[in-house]
Amino acid sequence: MTSADFSTGPLYAPRAKVYPQSVAGTFRNIKWTLMAFCLGVYYFLPFVRWDRGPGASSQAVLIDFPHRRFYFFFIEIWPQEVYYFTGLLIIAAMALFLMNAIGGRLWCGYLCPQTIWTDLFYAVERLIEGDRREQMRKAAGPITLRRAGELVAKHGIWLIIAWWTGGAWVLYFADAPTLVRDLATGQAPAVAYISIAVLTFTTYTLAGFMREQVCVYMCPWPRIQAALTDEWALNVTYRSDRGEPRSSVKKSNELRAQGLPAGDCIDCLQCVAVCPTGVDIRDGAQLGCIQCGLCIDACDTVMSKVGRPTGLIGYDTEVNLNRRREGKAAIYRLVRPRTAIYVGIILMTGAVMLYSLLTRSVLDINVLHDRNPLFVTLADGSIRNAYTVRLLNKLGDARTVRLEVDGLPGAEVHVVGPEAAAAGHPLIAVGPDQTREVRVLVTAPSEAQLERSTALVFRVADLAGGRAAVAQDHFIAR
Numbered sequence: 001m002t003s004a005d006f007s008t009g010p011l012y013a014p015r016a017k018v019y020p021q022s023v024a025g026t027f028r029n030i031k032w033t034l035m036a037f038c039l040g041v042y043y044f045l046p047f048v049r050w051d052r053g054p055g056a057s058s059q060a061v062l063i064d065f066p067h068r069r070f071y072f073f074f075i076e077i078w079p080q081e082v083y084y085f086t087g088l089l090i091i092a093a094m095a096l097f098l099m100n101a102i103g104g105r106l107w108c109g110y111l112c113p114q115t116i117w118t119d120l121f122y123a124v125e126r127l128i129e130g131d132r133r134e135q136m137r138k139a140a141g142p143i144t145l146r147r148a149g150e151l152v153a154k155h156g157i158w159l160i161i162a163w164w165t166g167g168a169w170v171l172y173f174a175d176a177p178t179l180v181r182d183l184a185t186g187q188a189p190a191v192a193y194i195s196i197a198v199l200t201f202t203t204y205t206l207a208g209f210m211r212e213q214v215c216v217y218m219c220p221w222p223r224i225q226a227a228l229t230d231e232w233a234l235n236v237t238y239r240s241d242r243g244e245p246r247s248s249v250k251k252s253n254e255l256r257a258q259g260l261p262a263g264d265c266i267d268c269l270q271c272v273a274v275c276p277t278g279v280d281i282r283d284g285a286q287l288g289c290i291q292c293g294l295c296i297d298a299c300d301t302v303m304s305k306v307g308r309p310t311g312l313i314g315y316d317t318e319v320n321l322n323r324r325r326e327g328k329a330a331i332y333r334l335v336r337p338r339t340a341i342y343v344g345i346i347l348m349t350g351a352v353m354l355y356s357l358l359t360r361s362v363l364d365i366n367v368l369h370d371r372n373p374l375f376v377t378l379a380d381g382s383i384r385n386a387y388t389v390r391l392l393n394k395l396g397d398a399r400t401v402r403l404e405v406d407g408l409p410g411a412e413v414h415v416v417g418p419e420a421a422a423a424g425h426p427l428i429a430v431g432p433d434q435t436r437e438v439r440v441l442v443t444a445p446s447e448a449q450l451e452r453s454t455a456l457v458f459r460v461a462d463l464a465g466g467r468a469a470v471a472q473d474h475f476i477a478r
């Protein structure tokens with residue numbers, strides 16, 4: 001590249017600060033409702049209790065790293081069951097694709113944390129500094145004492161929200177009431193304070209300063225979404241077939257009176273003024289549009305005032321835009337192969353997860369054969385193999401299980417340590433909600449006719465009930 005190329009203009013445009021104007025209407029109300037619901041869930045869920053019996057955590061949603069458990073109301077996931085998270089990720093991805101196929105960037109416009117917290121920060125800003133025009137006037141003016149007070153109040157409230165957001169996050173990783181007390185008395189672990197500090201900083205920065213830039217430049221979803229959408233997806237659309245040619249109210253009335261074509265758009269720019277990303281929806285679909293629907297509310301208000309039908313901007317499809325231009329009626333197709341496939345995968349994955357949750361064992365056994373040595377020949381000619389047996393008791397009560405090993409007639413089974421035995425079978429005690437590892441020795445008599453490798457079945461049965469679990473391994477003789 002030569003210096004001449006640089007002289008044609010800057011390589012990037014500096015950010016033009018966006019001052020979105022407040023707006024009232026259906027979509028604004030939907031956004032307020034969803035914001036209140038999502039923030040309410042996020043901030044207060046850690047304090048919801050769920051009785052799991054004595055000794056177990058009573059927090060409804062908890063990621064318990066020290067005990068390696070994830071609790072979600074009646075569901076308790078052990079480390080061996082992380083595949084449930086794979087299922088959840090599949091469902092989340094398909095739900096995102098489905099939203100996109102039906103209503104475009106529904107996630108971005110209504111549910112994304114970046115959108116929700118930015119919206120909250122905008123609300124605080126308007127409360128303190130006034131609406132769009134006032135903010136723009138103040139930003140261009142000098143810093144008076146009153147202005148400095150407003151800035152301190154705004155940033156102070158933002159920081160409190162950001163700190164509260166970080167504080168709520170760490171409550172998902174420990175018993176919330178206890179952690180709140182420890183945080184207040186300075187006795188919480190350092191990682192809790194560090195996490196809160198990091199999240200306070202990121203929330204304050206992302207929602208207070210970076211705002212729409214996160215959506216436009218940082219987030220990969222708009223790019224992926226653009227590749228996944230089709231002409232039947234409902235997107236926030238300026239109905240150019242109805243809006244153009246745009247002109248003032250007076251001019252368009254004159255044109256209509258003369259029988260000349262006049263669009264409904266009066267070029268008032270209200271749709272641009274309310275846009276949180278500062279785009280003009282009349283320029284067509286664009287990456288910067290998070291499809292929050294606020295320009296629909298703004299335009300509907302304008303249309304009502306000038307006595308034209310609402311819906312100049314609305315959720316519509318590319319197909320309908322073209323059909324109306326050809327004078328055909330609009331058609332909508334929510335059920336199509338891609339939506340059916342997404343719903344099918346969500347239902348199938350959900351059903352598999354539910355079935356596996358409802359039928360999963362609360363007693364489990366894993367067996368690991370010693371690698372070195374594979375076997376030991378004892379002085380009397382008998383052969384011994386050693387195994388590490390891990391028992392999982394997923395119930396809230398202690399239990400004793402009987403261990404049987406099938407596949408090697410005449411073999412002796414012995415658990416290293418002071419375990420009891422009944423009728424030649426070791427009895428192993430496992431505490432409530434615990435994993436226990438024991439060393440098990442299986443000894444084949446010297447007269448046994450042994451293959452090089454013999455399949456064994458390790459079976460544990462709960463003495464108090466009918467619960468049982470099995471695992472397989474081999475007995476190695478040469």
Ligand code: SF4
Nearest residue numbers: 265266268269271299
């Ligand atoms: S709000 Fe409606 S009428 Fe006003 S500029 Fe936007 S599309 Fe045109």
Ligand code: SF4
Nearest residue numbers: 275289290292293295
């Ligand atoms: S153009 Fe409309 S829908 Fe898109 S981000 Fe702006 S206000 Fe929201």
